[in-house]
Amino acid sequence: MQIKETYKKLLDHFGFQKWWPVHTGTDRFLEVSIGAILTQNTNWKNVEKAIENLIKDDVLSWDKLESIDLEKLKELIKPAGFYNQKAVYIKNFVKAVKGLPKERITRDLLLSIKGIGEETADSILLYGLDRPYFVVDAYTKRIFYRLGITKTENISYKKLQKIIQQNIPKDINIYKEFHALLVELGKNYCRKRPLCIKCPLNNSCKKNLK
Ligand code: SF4
Structure with missing residues (x-):
């Protein structure tokens, strides 16, 4: 099945997803970036709880995330799991990016930060900075x-990203929606099983188990 058709069928079935949810009044780029780090190995509900804690404690800003005590940050983001690592990753990210003009925030720069892999970097670029990187x-x-x-299924991130990007229009809204x-x-x-x-793609899927 063609990749574009897959997108259309999914859109017909699920409708527009309109990611990425951001709380009003916060810095969109910062909130998306923190969310992208927090969502590593966990589901979005847990990320929401951690973000709400950061907002409640009024620390979702560059200055406050830079100065907050590491142990306190760990406590606030605990609901997202792996909080010891993720607190360090957030600190690393803020240290490397705070104050930079947006045009200097490149994929290479993000990938040079310990704790930011390809999926996290592309989520930040696509949903936080409206750059055309498909998130795999x-x-x-x-x-x-x-x-x-x-x-x-073990195809490399880069390879699959290239295949998808070559087969859909270079449009950030389509990239955002298709990933969602x-x-x-x-x-x-x-799912694993x-x-x-009931799958909307079952008529054209090779592994269709019906
Ligand atoms: S394997 Fe099944 S659930 Fe997955 S895309 Fe194919 S038909 Fe849908």
Whole structure:
């Protein structure tokens, strides 16, 4: 099945997802970036709780995240899990990026920060800075493999990102929506044990188990 058709079918089924949720009054780029770090290895509900703690304590700003005591930061982001590491990653990120003009925030710069991998960097770039980088995650790899678009689920991040970017219009809104739609499909149907009977892609999927 063509990648563009997949996008259209998912959009018809789930509708626009309108990620990334941001609280009003906060710095969008900062909140998206902190969310992208916090969402590593956890679900969004847990991230929301951690972000709410940061907002309640009035520390979701560059200056306050830079000066907050590390132990206090760990406590606030605890709901997101892996809080010892993630607190350090947030500190690393703020130290490297605070005060930089947006045009100097490149993918390479983000990837040079300990704790920021490709998925996190691209989430920050796409959802925080409106740059055209498609975000690949484990759902994307699984779904594209099962659809028969890729030969292995262990395809490299870069390779799959390139395949997708070459097959959809270079449009940040489509990049944002498509990624969010793949997450929905992965959560609701294309799970480890797929629910193919009700899946919106089942007519054209190679691994369809119905
Ligand atoms: S038909 Fe099944 S394997 Fe294919 S995408 Fe849907 S849930 Fe996944």
